[in-house]
Amino acid sequence: DQQVKQNSPSLSVQEGRISILNCDYTNSMFDYFLWYKKYPAEGPTFLISISSIKDKNEDGRFTVFLNKSAKHLSLHIVPSQPGDSAVYFCAADSSGSARQLTFGSGTQLTVLP
Amino acid sequence: EAQVTQNPRYLITVTGKKLTVTCSQNMNHEYMSWYRQDPGLGLRQIYYSMNVEVTDKGDVPEGYKVSRKEKRNFPLILESPSPNQTSLYFCATGPGTEAFFGQGTRLTVV
Numbered sequence: 764d765q766q767v768k769q770n771s772p773s774l775s776v777q778e779g780r781i782s783i784l785n786c787d788y789t790n791s792m793f794d795y796f797l798w799y800k801k802y803p804a805e806g807p808t809f810l811i812s813i814s815s816i817k818d819k820n821e822d823g824r825f826t827v828f829l830n831k832s833a834k835h836l837s838l839h840i841v842p843s844q845p846g847d848s849a850v851y852f853c854a855a856d857s858s859g860s861a862r863q864l865t866f867g868s869g870t871q872l873t874v875l876p
Numbered sequence: 877e878a879q880v881t882q883n884p885r886y887l888i889t890v891t892g893k894k895l896t897v898t899c900s901q902n903m904n905h906e907y908m909s910w911y912r913q914d915p916g917l918g919l920r921q922i923y924y925s926m927n928v929e930v931t932d933k934g935d936v937p938e939g940y941k942v943s944r945k946e947k948r949n950f951p952l953i954l955e956s957p958s959p960n961q962t963s964l965y966f967c968a969t970g971p972g973t974e975a976f977f978g979q980g981t982r983l984t985v986v
């Protein structure tokens with residue numbers, strides 16, 4: 764049973780518009796959430812994170828929102844650029860987990876010029 | 877330059893033939909881990925190591941072994957590979973925001 768779910772395998776967005784990637788989780792023990800970006804033939808790279816004591820974290824064009832009651836987080840990219848085309852993984856961690864990350868299945872974002 | 881180096885990048889092998897995928901890091905990180913990536917399943921942790929001589933199972937450890945004899949190296953060993961271990965493998969250092977991934981090893985077991 765997947766504890767972190769990304770229900771959209773793919774998303775296409777026009778350049779300059781907003782991209783919204785969604786992630787749901789089931790484990791109430793998760794208290795830290797991360798997004799990673801992955802280009803083909805490369806390893807994932809850390810993008811942005813949020814602690815469960817916050818509901819929003821912003822870094823340039825990237826904003827992550829956390830809704831704890833709904834066990835839902837989302838990544839907003841504004842404005843989207845063609846270089847943002849990649850697979851985005853949501854991941855979750857819990858302070859008692861001995862540093863184990865639980866990943867979602869990923870969403871392929873394609874930003875169309 | 878901070879690096880996690882995996883070798884080989886691509887490997888095709890036959891069922892039952894022992895193989896080792898090497899992982900080396902130059903960041904002096906205590907924590908290292910191995911993941912496999914499969915379609916529809918994302919990345920799943922195989923094993924992790926908090927420090928030299930300290931290793932522990934992740935979510936999918938069956939069929940794999942690891943060792944951590946020195947801080948920089950964390951090899952993944954498949955004693956008797958099977959076709960269901962065909963996957964894309966990633967080594968990583970550091971947990972969470974510190975995670976730094978290697979470029980991946982594409983393994984095919986026939």
